Structure formats: structure tokens, C-alpha cells
Amino acid sequence: MSPSPTASETLTAPPRDPRRLPEGIRISEGTFTRHYSFPGQPLSSVAYHTPTQSVVFLEGDSAEVWRRLHTSKGDTAAALDYILQHGNFEQAPHAAAQAILAEFVESLESADLIGWAPPPVSRDSAIPGIAPAVRQAVDPTQNPELAISQFMADHHVFYSLTLELTYRCNERCVHCYLPTETRLAELSPRQIDALLGEFVDLGGLMLHLTGGELLFRKDIVEILNLARSHGLVTSITSNLTLLNDPVLDALIQLRPRSVGCSIYAASAELHDAITTIRGSFDRSIAAIRRLRAAGLPVIIKSPLLQSTAPGWREIEQLAGDLGCEYQFDLSITAKNDGGLSPLGQRVEDMDLLHEIFASRYYKLYNRDEAMFTLTRPSPDAVLCGAGAAGLCVSPDGTIRPCIGLNVGLGKWPGNPLSEIWQSSPFFSEFGAIRLRDIPECSDCPDFLYCSRCPGAWHAEEGDFRKPTPYTCKLARAWASAQADINQNSKGGEIDEAGNQS
Secondary structure: OOOOOOHHHHOOOOOOOOOOOOOOOOEOOOEEEEEEOOOOOOOEEEEEEHHHOEEEEEEOHHHHHHHHHHHOOOOOHHHHHHHHHHOOOOOOHHHHHHHHHHHHHHHHHHOOOEOOOOOOOOOOOOOOOOOOOOHHHHOHHHOHHHHHHHHHHHOOOOOEEEEEOOOOOOOOOOOOOOOOOOOOOOOOHHHHHHHHHHHHHOOOOEEEEEOOOHHHOOOHHHHHHHHHHOOOEEEEEEOOOOOOHHHHHHHHHHOOOEEEEEOOOOOHHHHHHHHOOOOHHHHHHHHHHHHHHOOOOEEEEEEOOOOOHHHHHHHHHHHHHHOOEEEEEOOOOOOOOOOOHHHHHOOOOHHHHHHHHHHHHHHEEEOOEEHHHHOOOOOOOEOOOOOOOEEEEOOOOEEEOEOOEOOOOEEOOOOOHHHHHHHOOHHHHHHOOEHHHOHHHHOOOOHHHOOOOHHHHHHHHOOOOOOOHHHHHHHHHHHHHHHHHHHOOOOOOEOOOOOEO
């Protein structure tokens, strides 16, 4: 969403009913923002309010006014001065500028960026009525982050960073894609502080912390505090079984965009069979309840395996009971070191795949990327967005294009992030490959429904230009389900989620 009026309207015509600026304007707690300036282009700003999952993209005068409001912590003098200098007023310029700013502030307030006053929270307080959803996970068609990501990719802004803090884990999941050897050297908090500083200097705003199990690190509270000190919109993926009071307190202070928790089934017995750790389900669920009581947004992340997929609808019910969002993922891949053992866990039943795709496929994700956004590619499209607006850093500092593409581009700190981002030949070489260059893709009848992942291809086939048979199988299942939906629509309109109106 974007505050209205637009930048061009903001400074030229006051509203019919002049408004007064409210007293005590303040920037809402949990608001994160970055400003971007490119030669010959107007200022652009991205603003997040993580407690309510509100996202705003501003350009031109609107971005400049927001920047001044945010920098001054809500003081309106600099914003009014800008409007007076750049506005076109025929009479009473000061009153007109105040009315325009008041209308703009009202739109920011509707986006929760200004004036939001949440009740105090603590790890011991339950908050009734807290919003249960993560908006972008509910309806990707209304997700402004897609446009923001495209903007960053078009301008080659280093906007997002995935930081794998460790490969160690207290669970032994049967489908895990991490390498067999998990005890790598790990960046220290001091190194992570420097790394995040470089990231911010390059325009970074979105940070994803993951593992292994990141709570396995004894210094995790210090790391969470570092993410907060750098003003980053932080997402976390964890099994949460190691959650304790200090970690919860740090998460409350961090105000993360989301906390993703791996839940494999709504049954404790089945979930624990996947993690191979008895009691893991109960510990994860108890931790989710604590996070939700503290008002933190939680996403249940559920990879669908051969043994768990038949009960996928029960995950939806569980998420509703817990007040969480949920995501499914069919992309069970080979290990990063080439091991193929996870592949035996894939859902192979075409009838079951058809059922999943025919119902709520907008809840399906491929390594944290909504499959919905991957549909209807052009033959001229690139393979994927790896490295377009972000990178992944392994526990030992190895820099990769993304978490799913195990191709080393360098190693930090020997190779600074700026060196990789600005000079690595990967971007031009990988970006030059088009789908039409892959024979299996260019002639595929199910091309429009391909949820391709070159990283998975590379891990399984040793070549990110060679599709895996399973990728093609998922495309066939999706295409078949969509064909049935369209055939049964009886003239009614079908939305992108496969629902008839």
C-alpha cells in the first residue's frame, strides 16, 4: 500500500476541508525505513511497521516528506518547510501546506507508521486480540513487497541478506538439506556486527536469520540485539525448542517481521518422527504460544513430506488455533554437499499433489518464495532472482547468491560484501541465462506452472541449467489442477488462488 495522495498531488492542491496537524506526532514503535537516491531519479523510501505487517513504498515528494518526519522523530518543521518550498500555492501558503501535511500524516497513520501506541508487552503478558496474520503470507496478490523487490533488483540494490548463523542443530530431521558436516567455523558477534554494517551501507534493510538452529548459539541474544541496533527488518527461522526468557525478551525488543517455526505435522507423534527427537513438537508449540502471547507474528513453516502431506489440512487448523500464519513447501531438495538422502521424502502421489494445488496453492512456497509469484514466466525470463537484490552468507562467511544456490562467490571478510556485489562476474553470467536457453523448459507444455529452483537443480544434478524430474512433476500437477479449476468454473471468474467468484 502507498499513502495517498500521490507525490505529484501532495504539493499542488490542498484538500477541500483543511485539516489541522495533530499534536504530538510520533513515529510508531517497530517502524523501520531506508531511503534510496539514484542519479537523475527522485528519492525513494521503503517503510515497514513490523507489529502490524504494514509495508509502504514512497517516491518523490512523498518520500522526502517522510524522510524529514522520520529523521526528526515526528517534528513537522522540516517537512512543512519542504512543502512550502516546493509547493504551488495561490494563497495562504502556510495554511495550505499544513493541510497537505495533515492529510499526508493521516495516510501514514492509516499505514501504522505514525501514532501507533501499542500496549506495553513483556514475556509474561498475554495480549488479547493481537493480529494473527502475516499479511504478505495471506494474499500475495496484494503484496507490495513484490514491487519493492523488483525495484531493488532493477537498481541492483543490496536489499536483503540471509545470514546462516550455524549449521549445528538439536534436531535431526530426515529431510534436512544441510551438509553432513555441520561444525563449521562461525562468525563471531563482532564480525557479524561489521558484516551488518557493510550490508546497511550498501542499502540493506531485510535480514533473515536462520541455521541450522540459530538458538543453538549461546550468543544468540547478542546477535539479535545487533540486528536491532542496525535498524534491520528481521525475519527468523527456528524450531523454537530452545526458546528461553532472555531470547524471548530480545525478540520482543527486536520486533521481528516474522518468526518462522518448523512444524511438520499437527500430530506430535508424526512431527517427532520427522525431527527424530521425542517431545520436539510439544516444545515448539509451547514456544509458539509464548511468542503469540507477547504479540509476535509467527509463521508455521511446514515442508510437505511423503509421510506428512496427507494431513496438510490439519496444519491449517493448527495455525488457526495458535493464531499463526502458515506456509507449505514441496521443495524437498538434495543436501548442499550433494547427498541425495532427502529425496526419498518427497511427495510423489499425483492425486495428492493435484489436491494441494487445486485448493490453496497460494500457501505454497519454494525456499521462502511464494510459488504464486513464479507463475506465468516469459521464455525471456531469467532462471530465477538469485543475487538480484540480495545474498546469503554461510556460518563461516562464505558468500552465496541465495540460500538455495550453493555456489561460492567469495568469503567474508576477505572478500567484502561491496566487492562481491559490485564486481562478481556471477551476476552478468547467471543473469544472461534465459529459460529459452534450456531445451526442456522452452518446449515444456507446463511451462507456465514451473516453480523452478536452479539451486535445487544444481544440488541434485550438478548443473543449475538442468531441471530435475521432480520440478517437472510439480509443474504437471499444478497445470492439471488449474485446468480442472478452469473447466469447472462454469463461466465464473477464477482468481489466482483457484477460487470461483
